[in-house]
Amino acid sequence: MNEMLAVFRRELGGYFATPLAFVFIVIFLFAMGSFTFYLGGYFESGNADLSIFFNFHPWLYLFLIPAISMRLWAEERRTGSIELLLTLPVPLWAAVLGKFLAAWVFAGLALALTFPMWLTVNYLGSPDNGVILAGYTGSFLMAGGYLAIGAALSAATKNQVIAFVLSVVVCFLFTVSGLPLVIDFVSGWAPQALVNTIASFSFLNRFQSIVNGVIDLRDLIYFISLIGVWLAACAIIVDMKKAG
Amino acid sequence: MRAEPGAYPAAGDGTGNEGSGVIASTVVHTSDSSPAGPLIEIHNLVKRFGPFTAVDRVSFSVARGEVLGFLGPNGAGKSTTMKMATGFLTPSEGDIRVCGFDVQSRRLSAQRAIGYLPEGAPAYPEMTPRGFLRFIARIRRLSGQDADQAITSAINATELEQVLDQPIDTLSKGYRRRVGLAQAILHNPPVLIMDEPTDGLDPNQKYQVRELIGAMARHKAIVISTHILEEVDAICTRALIIDRGRIVADGTPGELLARSRYHNAVSITLDTSLAEQAALLLRAVHGVAAVEEIRRGPETIFTLFTTVQGEADTTLVDHVSRLVRERGWQVRALYREPGRLDEVFRRLTRGDRSGQQTKPGAAA
Ligand SMILES: Nc1ncnc2c1ncn2[C@@H]1O[C@H](COP(=O)(O)OP(=O)(O)OP(=O)(O)O)[C@@H](O)[C@H]1O
Numbered sequence: 001m002n003e004m005l006a007v008f009r010r011e012l013g014g015y016f017a018t019p020l021a022f023v024f025i026v027i028f029l030f031a032m033g034s035f036t037f038y039l040g041g042y043f044e045s046g047n048a049d050l051s052i053f054f055n056f057h058p059w060l061y062l063f064l065i066p067a068i069s070m071r072l073w074a075e076e077r078r079t080g081s082i083e084l085l086l087t088l089p090v091p092l093w094a095a096v097l098g099k100f101l102a103a104w105v106f107a108g109l110a111l112a113l114t115f116p117m118w119l120t121v122n123y124l125g126s127p128d129n130g131v132i133l134a135g136y137t138g139s140f141l142m143a144g145g146y147l148a149i150g151a152a153l154s155a156a157t158k159n160q161v162i163a164f165v166l167s168v169v170v171c172f173l174f175t176v177s178g179l180p181l182v183i184d185f186v187s188g189w190a191p192q193a194l195v196n197t198i199a200s201f202s203f204l205n206r207f208q209s210i211v212n213g214v215i216d217l218r219d220l221i222y223f224i225s226l227i228g229v230w231l232a233a234c235a236i237i238v239d240m241k242k243a244g
Numbered sequence: 245m246r247a248e249p250g251a252y253p254a255a256g257d258g259t260g261n262e263g264s265g266v267i268a269s270t271v272v273h274t275s276d277s278s279p280a281g282p283l284i285e286i287h288n289l290v291k292r293f294g295p296f297t298a299v300d301r302v303s304f305s306v307a308r309g310e311v312l313g314f315l316g317p318n319g320a321g322k323s324t325t326m327k328m329a330t331g332f333l334t335p336s337e338g339d340i341r342v343c344g345f346d347v348q349s350r351r352l353s354a355q356r357a358i359g360y361l362p363e364g365a366p367a368y369p370e371m372t373p374r375g376f377l378r379f380i381a382r383i384r385r386l387s388g389q390d391a392d393q394a395i396t397s398a399i400n401a402t403e404l405e406q407v408l409d410q411p412i413d414t415l416s417k418g419y420r421r422r423v424g425l426a427q428a429i430l431h432n433p434p435v436l437i438m439d440e441p442t443d444g445l446d447p448n449q450k451y452q453v454r455e456l457i458g459a460m461a462r463h464k465a466i467v468i469s470t471h472i473l474e475e476v477d478a479i480c481t482r483a484l485i486i487d488r489g490r491i492v493a494d495g496t497p498g499e500l501l502a503r504s505r506y507h508n509a510v511s512i513t514l515d516t517s518l519a520e521q522a523a524l525l526l527r528a529v530h531g532v533a534a535v536e537e538i539r540r541g542p543e544t545i546f547t548l549f550t551t552v553q554g555e556a557d558t559t560l561v562d563h564v565s566r567l568v569r570e571r572g573w574q575v576r577a578l579y580r581e582p583g584r585l586d587e588v589f590r591r592l593t594r595g596d597r598s599g600q601q602t603k604p605g606a607a608a
């Protein structure tokens with residue numbers, strides 16, 4: 001536990017030791033704002049809620065989250081510091097979890113800095129703040145899912161660009177797997193059980209229902225276990241790489 | 245083994261300003277393994293990368309009080325062996341025990357007992373040495389006063405004061421190496437493994453680090469790799485030469501020197517004006533098998549090899565000095581050679597030729 005916290009603190013501190021954190025947060029907020037207000041036509045919609053804002057999250061995360069996760073392990077491998085980390089008495093799970101949590105907290109911080117959105121809707125009207133809270137929760141969980149996928153893929157390579165591209169592709173598959181486009185394509189030839197399975201993997205469907213204010217325990221379990229599975233994969237990949 | 249492990253009976257690690265947690269675990273190490281047993285035991289270690297064998301059946305052990313020097317040409321497998329000993333790479337075959345803990349099955353316990361300076365001294369580039377050492381202290385379960393003390397003494401030992409708050413990636417190569425050294429010795433580990441610890445250091449720092457290793461040696465088992473052969477004589481109690489993954493020599497610096505062609509050869513430095521005459525007379529000295537002549541401007545150095553190579557023959561020096569006295573030569577230097585490590589190294593590690601020559605001999 002101590003070791004996990006030490007890794008977590010170092011990793012989180014690492015974001016702020018370089019301009020990376022600042023640049024990321026600025027881009028994150030800028031993208032969130034411009035998508036919501038210009039593309040989403042927020043003012044024209046006349047709704048005093050944040051559903052338009054949240055609807056863009058999966059698509060923005062698709063590119064922004066792999067930008068965080070790509071360096072998690074690939075960077076350590078490139079600089080050689082992984083040799084240091086793995087020869088310190090740190091249990092593998094502590095290294096994997098500490099790094100992941102640091103990235104997640106960082107993403108959460110960026111998300112929290114969108115609070116002016118929340119202030120604005122409350123100023124303009126009287127939204128259901130419970131639904132908004134649910135939206136933030138769902139968004140945070142989804143970010144965790146993307147990050148866990150990105151962490152595992154980052155462990156597989158020492159090239160951050162490859163890690164980024166792979167993460168975007170895999171995250172994209174997880175995002176769209178519930179869209180009619182995909183379901184129609186698959187249901188043409190696959191058995192119904194497989195179609196349902198594929199659809200159930202979709203971030204989009206689950207996130208949508210959370211944003212609508214329905215926090216289903218199954219959706220929570222889905223995101224948490226998705227994170228768990230990908231982090232386990234991450235640990236296995238790191239361990240396998242020790243064989244050389 | 246040569247360091248008489250018995251001389252340091254369960255002295256434990258009472259040396260330390262370590263945190264209570266570390267002391268507790270160190271006590272476990274010493275009671276787990278027999279106190280006189282070696283701290284590092286490596287048996288039949290093999291590492292293959294695909295079809296290529298980087299480390300081929302390497303076995304050795306290091307006891308408390310020993311400083312083992314790892315020598316070998318580039319790509320010999322020194323770093324790979326160290327990476328396996330510290331749990332970074334999984335061996336293809338063989339086993340490694342550190343303080344009695346199997347590095348594969350009890351990785352964390354073994355790693356708690358090890359201080360490791362990896363090749364190239366990797367660190368987190370955006371951190372400052374201060375922040376980095378704090379991080380290491382936290383991982384090593386040192387806290388509060390113990391951590392402060394450990395960090396301060398590591399900083400003092402490696403003379404890092406000036407750069408403490410400068411990001412590591414802006415440090416010069418030598419300072420980066422020192423940060424790596426500070427990190428390795430921070431928790432006062434019983435086992436210290438350092439991959440080229442003096443590479444990139446200035447002469448003062450090299451001296452300093454050798455002194456540091458010498459001072460720590462009594463209480464630890466230390467393994468260093470190096471390409472600097474004088475270092476072997478200066479700090480190692482034992483040296484191991486490895487070539488293409490195999491151990492080709494293992495012994496004290498003295499034993500390695502004894503394998504040199506120059507061991508017990510007699511060198512005499514004379515004025516070059518005497519060279520021609522001296523060459524003839526020296527060749528005729530009783531017991532001389534061959535003479536090597538090196539001309540350096542006004543001086544000429546003759547090296548006389550005895551008939552029986554390497555065998556101690558003090559009479560040769562006597563013969564030569566008698567000749568010098570008879571002739572009334574002005575001698576600039578006259579000494580018996582202890583042997584030349586670079587020559588032994590070259591002979592043992594150069595290509596198949598010497599390898600093929602020594603192997604049948606060793607088998608016979
Ligand atoms: N991950 C790897 N994959 C494939 N080959 C490797 C790997 N790591 C090391 N090798 C090979 O193993 C051999 C031994 O390398 P090692 O780094 O142990 O040499 P070394 O003795 O430390 O050399 P140097 O003096 O240059 O540091 C080299 O031929 C190297 O190319």
Ligand SMILES: [Mg+2]
Binds near residue numbers: 322324439
């Ligand atoms: Mg090396």
